Amino acid sequence: MASVPHDASHGANTGHGHDHTGHDDHHHMPTGIMRYVTTTNHKDIGSMYMWFSFVMFLSGGTMAMLIRAELFQPGLQILDPERFNQMTTLHGIVMIFGAIMPAFVGFANWMLPLQLGAPDMAFARMNNWSFWLLPPAAILLLGSLLVPGGAAAGGWTLYPPLSIQAGMGMDMMIFAIHIMGASSIMGSINIITTILNLRTPGMTMMKMPMFAWTWLITAFLLIATMPVLAGAVTMLLTDRHFGTTFFNAAGGGDPVMFQHIFWFFGHPEVYIIALPAFGVVSQIIPTFSRKPLFGYASMVYATASIAILSFIVWAHHMYTTGLPMAGQLYFMFATMLIAVPTAAKIFNWLATMWRGSITLETPMLFCLGFLFLFTLGGFTGLVLSLTPVDIQLHDTYYVVAHFHYVMVAGALFSAFAAVYYWGPKWTGWMYEEKLGKIHFWWSLIAFNVTFFPQHFLGLAGMPRRIPDYNMQFAEWNMVSSIGSFAFGIAQIFFIIVVIRMIKGKSGIRAAAKPWDGAEGLEWTVPSPAPYHTFETPPAFK
Amino acid sequence: MFFFANREMLRKLIVFVAVMFVFGFALVPIYKKICEVTGVNDFMKPEQLKNSQVDLSRSIKIEFDANIRNLPWSFKPELSTVTVHPGELTTVMYEVHNTTGRDMIGQAIPSYGPSQAAAYFKKLECFCFAKQTFAAQETRHMPVVFVVDPALPKDINTITLSYTFFEVPGAAVPPATKTPVGKLEAQAMLKPLRG
Numbered sequence: 001m002a003s004v005p006h007d008a009s010h011g012a013n014t015g016h017g018h019d020h021t022g023h024d025d026h027h028h029m030p031t032g033i034m035r036y037v038t039t040t041n042h043k044d045i046g047s048m049y050m051w052f053s054f055v056m057f058l059s060g061g062t063m064a065m066l067i068r069a070e071l072f073q074p075g076l077q078i079l080d081p082e083r084f085n086q087m088t089t090l091h092g093i094v095m096i097f098g099a100i101m102p103a104f105v106g107f108a109n110w111m112l113p114l115q116l117g118a119p120d121m122a123f124a125r126m127n128n129w130s131f132w133l134l135p136p137a138a139i140l141l142l143g144s145l146l147v148p149g150g151a152a153a154g155g156w157t158l159y160p161p162l163s164i165q166a167g168m169g170m171d172m173m174i175f176a177i178h179i180m181g182a183s184s185i186m187g188s189i190n191i192i193t194t195i196l197n198l199r200t201p202g203m204t205m206m207k208m209p210m211f212a213w214t215w216l217i218t219a220f221l222l223i224a225t226m227p228v229l230a231g232a233v234t235m236l237l238t239d240r241h242f243g244t245t246f247f248n249a250a251g252g253g254d255p256v257m258f259q260h261i262f263w264f265f266g267h268p269e270v271y272i273i274a275l276p277a278f279g280v281v282s283q284i285i286p287t288f289s290r291k292p293l294f295g296y297a298s299m300v301y302a303t304a305s306i307a308i309l310s311f312i313v314w315a316h317h318m319y320t321t322g323l324p325m326a327g328q329l330y331f332m333f334a335t336m337l338i339a340v341p342t343a344a345k346i347f348n349w350l351a352t353m354w355r356g357s358i359t360l361e362t363p364m365l366f367c368l369g370f371l372f373l374f375t376l377g378g379f380t381g382l383v384l385s386l387t388p389v390d391i392q393l394h395d396t397y398y399v400v401a402h403f404h405y406v407m408v409a410g411a412l413f414s415a416f417a418a419v420y421y422w423g424p425k426w427t428g429w430m431y432e433e434k435l436g437k438i439h440f441w442w443s444l445i446a447f448n449v450t451f452f453p454q455h456f457l458g459l460a461g462m463p464r465r466i467p468d469y470n471m472q473f474a475e476w477n478m479v480s481s482i483g484s485f486a487f488g489i490a491q492i493f494f495i496i497v498v499i500r501m502i503k504g505k506s507g508i509r510a511a512a513k514p515w516d517g518a519e520g521l522e523w524t525v526p527s528p529a530p531y532h533t534f535e536t537p538p539a540f541k
Numbered sequence: 542m543f544f545f546a547n548r549e550m551l552r553k554l555i556v557f558v559a560v561m562f563v564f565g566f567a568l569v570p571i572y573k574k575i576c577e578v579t580g581v582n583d584f585m586k587p588e589q590l591k592n593s594q595v596d597l598s599r600s601i602k603i604e605f606d607a608n609i610r611n612l613p614w615s616f617k618p619e620l621s622t623v624t625v626h627p628g629e630l631t632t633v634m635y636e637v638h639n640t641t642g643r644d645m646i647g648q649a650i651p652s653y654g655p656s657q658a659a660a661y662f663k664k665l666e667c668f669c670f671a672k673q674t675f676a677a678q679e680t681r682h683m684p685v686v687f688v689v690d691p692a693l694p695k696d697i698n699t700i701t702l703s704y705t706f707f708e709v710p711g712a713a714v715p716p717a718t719k720t721p722v723g724k725l726e727a728q729a730m731l732k733p734l735r736g
Contacts (some may be wrong), residue, residue, distance in 0.1 A: 189558075193550045223558050231566050235566075235569075257568075324581050
């Protein structure tokens with residue numbers, strides 16, 4: 001990739017990506033830690049979100065490594081069953097609420113004002129607050145491992161009656177979810193207002209970058225479902241401590257009702273994770289295909305349809321709860337319907353690449369990996385949407401393989417793609433292309449070695465969330481564990497690549513527009529982006 | 542310049558969040574109502590056993606006919622027709638009245654129209670299985686319990702069940718001791734049933 005040197009006016013910059021000391025500030029800014037505690041700058045907050053996300057990614061990853069180490073061979077070796085269950089539960093919550101969602105909120109904070117030509121997020125002070133709620137939530141989550149009885153261990157879905165019987169670790173989990181939910185809601189309000197009100201003159205809704213569209217729709221999903229989750233965990237809390245019986249049959253409640261309320265949140269949550277990833281991919285594929293996104297309007301409508309459909313399919317997570325036949329059929333057909341707009345998006349990406357001048361830099365490689373593996377995960381999802389098949393596969397490793405294909409290869413790969421794609425804009429330095437490519441191929445192979453065999457294990461009947469297993473599952477579990485260790489180490493390698501990029505080890509300064517096929521206002525500001533950008537709205541063609 | 546627009550947006554979105562939080566709790570009564578309306582998940586109602594052999598796709602009309610031959614009785618079905626699904630257990634009643642002033646014994650003989658339906662019309666209980674003794678002026682309601690075999694040929698949609706009561710000649714009271722009876726009935730008769 002051709003890269004031209006940084007323009008002269010910012011040549012004095014020291015090259016520290018997060019330290020814009022060279023910039024001419026008009027006001028007094030606290031330095032050191034207080035700069036970050038008090039900041040209202042969308043770039044600082046975006047960076048903090050990403051670092052927080054990476055720390056949580058490593059925490060959740062450590063739990064995953066412990067899970068895979070325990071499952072390396074049959075029998076109990078390193079974790080007792082209670083700890084194992086805490087690991088699977090926390091791994092899910094930490095990765096979803098701690099790693100994936102904050103990563104994309106970080107991208108939104110950094111990039112949305114730049115893409116829309118806005119000076120900052122709409123509610124800058126609330127932005128600070130929504131970030132700083134996250135560390136206390138993380139402390140509650142990780143600290144719950146140390147309290148008597150340990151952390152919540154009933155699965156990340158928090159189903160009663162286990163979640164009502166559990167110890168105080170569950171209360172910490174509930175409060176953590178309340179706090180993270182409040183953070184997400186504030187972040188979403190900020191994003192919606194920024195997108196709707198702060199676009200530069202001339203940028204109509206249908207001229208917005210796809211990343212802004214997917215985040216707008218995601219933010220609406222968040223403010224519609226997070227309050228419902230907050231309600232559900234509040235009901236758990238009052239059932240646990242205040243004598244209510246929402247989910248206790250002895251008092252006229254119903255534990256299955258929790259599953260309905262939870263999945264009313266939980267299924268849109270899947271798209272809360274996936275849609276911003278779609279947005280990132282929709283930015284990167286056109287750049288490296290050097291063609292505009294194929295079917296922009298259909299992409300917008302497909303995203304909106306996926307969001308709307310996500311509200312009416314929740315009970316496909318509950319086929320084994322004894323739904324009436326009519327309910328099973330309805331949820332099966334509604335679920336299959338989601339494949340239609342999703343396929344529209346996949347085909348649009350393929351059509352964007354069709355006859356494009358494609359180059360395979362790391363962001364593009366991660367997008368292609370995303371495309372291939374997300375589609376695989378989508379197909380296993382289609383298999384699981386079939387009620388009679390799902391009843392066989394429910395709570396087996398087939399489901400684990402399915403959602404890791406869409407969560408890891410879908411959301412996480414596109415987050416990596418975003419870091420390599422926008423990283424030069426954030427840091428002012430190019431990453432080292434060779435290292436990025438090694439990271440990609442390493443992750444791709446290790447990911448598939450980890451999760452592809454889990455399809456076989458699930459089809460053979462291995463249940464999830466159990467620390468021990470029958471001898472017949474031994475070989476593929478060992479393969480899966482070896483793959484997971486390799487995948488874990490690949491992410492240590494990733495942070496080395498990122499730190500080397502921040503420190504400018506590649507020796508290549510990023511141009512304002514380091515990718516020749518890139519479009520959008522974010523490439524009109526210098527790299528690294530100055531502390532304040534677009535204080536007057538830029539012109540938009 | 543965006544300040545007022547942002548404030549307004551913030552207000553709307555906060556209202557929306559509050560509404561969704563309340564909606565989460567509103568799902569509790571909604572869930573209960575849906576379960577009540579659709580009849581699922583009602584713990585107060587005992588499980589109903591259902592006959593899975595019933596062929597709900599077909600309906601067969603059963604016509605009931607009653608005749609007497611040389612017998613001064615009145616004999617009629619309480620319903621002239623019923624519509625049943627093959628495989629469905631059905632009970633119908635006939636009313637028989639001895640109009641004479643003496644005790645009499647009769648025997649009902651069934652016949653079917655069309656005659657090929659006879660093989661598919663399974664009677665589990667019928668007053669025609671035994672001779673019936675009637676006291677003077679006695680009236681009885683007597684059941685027929687039947688199932689139409691789901692293997693009934695597709696072209697048969699109506700079955701007529703016709704009974705004809707004959708007097709059993711030369712019989713006198715008490716008839717039960719003179720009547721050849723089945724094993725179960727014989728056991729039943731060992732116990733003093735009435736009086």
